[in-house]
Amino acid sequence: MRDRAELVIIGGGVLGLSLAYHLARMGLGDIVVIEQGYLCFGASGRNGGGVRQQWSTEDHIRLARRSVAIYRRLAAETGFNIWFRQGGYLFLSRDAVAAATLERNVKLQNSLGLRTRLLSPAQARRLVDGLDTSGVELCAYNPDDGVLFPWPVVWGLARVATSLGVEINTFCRATAIDVQGGRIVKVVTDRGAVATSRVVNAAGGWSSQVARLAGVELPNRPYRHEILVSEPLKPFLEPMVCDLADGTYFSQTMRGEICGGLSDPLEHSSLNTSSSLRFLSRMSASLLRLLPRLGGVKILRQWAGYYDETPDGNPVLGRTAGVEGFIQLNGFGGHGFMLAPAVGQIMAEWLLRRVREPLVERYGLERFSSGQLQRETLVIG
């Protein structure tokens, strides 16, 4: 392992790697990435691959749209087929309040150039063969949203970054961050130390733990989120379907599997990735309520990962007051994969050019003490 670097990134998930990828392509390759497991060990190897632009805040809409543009060319840029399929996202609402939210969001999304439109339950049934829309009030559909396969994204970013000089150390854990006189001087790992003046905390569900290595408290908390896949089926399901009532979502992967999860109001913050029968049964019931004809389809596998949650559902980005050189890139909840390309690019520009970046300022850690929160309301799963 190198013993010094311009920048150390703790966390080899999609956020850390997207940052490394963009920085390296802009000319800063003197980066060491530290990952405690194998690549794909964290949430970036455990997620559903959903990429949607249907959001309720302008920031998220713009970031997601920019990410979609990057994902569309990422296979060519990295030489890895990421299996990005733009089959759309279909949101279902079941009461007047949720329907009003969809209406408001669609207006905002249209004003920013997205092709989202409202659909009646009957129109939704034409889109998804066999969809049971009883109790559904109103739907929203965007044909440009989609799903991808997360693993090759991670491999692709890692391979290009490595070829441009980034050193990625797997099975290597950051155990201490040495801060002297309010400045970062080095990162200590279980495989040696790296002298550096800048450290990025891209540790996902472990972000609060890693921040504590530098004596910093983050409001982020990890929550287990479970997910499952079925046996592969012939392609029949175009869009990702999301039910706002209970946060159920499912899509068909390019391998043919039905892949999905749902919210669990009883889940409390923990570092636990065990699988539960509770999830398996609730998810199966919810899936069959929406697509009754899947009753005989076999479930193959279930697993879990972390949502790194913040109090307002927005990420934590940028500088850390009191610790010069400590940069946050975490708090992406259940939607980090779809924002990672754009956020990585913006953070790379911010770090290299040292210009003011409104987005990074808006999502700084200070907002939690100053009370200026901008809440994202369209969070699912």
Next chain:
Amino acid sequence: MGKVIVCRCEDVTLEDLRQAFAAGHRDLESLKRFTGLSTGFCQGKCCAAHAGRFLAELRGGDDMVCDPTRTRPLLHPTPAACFAAIASGEAPDQEDA
């Protein structure tokens, strides 16, 4: 020698594993994710042990012990209806499923 298939569900060959190893994937979890090995219908029951042995050979020397991949439910692919019935409190009906 012709094509040797290690993972029949996902069509992963010995050569695929060799290439993944050469690309730096030296543990079974990474090999699984890089090649798709063990992610099909049998969930690794048919291939994981063979792949583990092959990986140990490739590693050679003192590095021959390799951990299996983390075991994940389900033990056997099972119809969604069986589990939906648990959530609704109804007895699972094997015949329907």
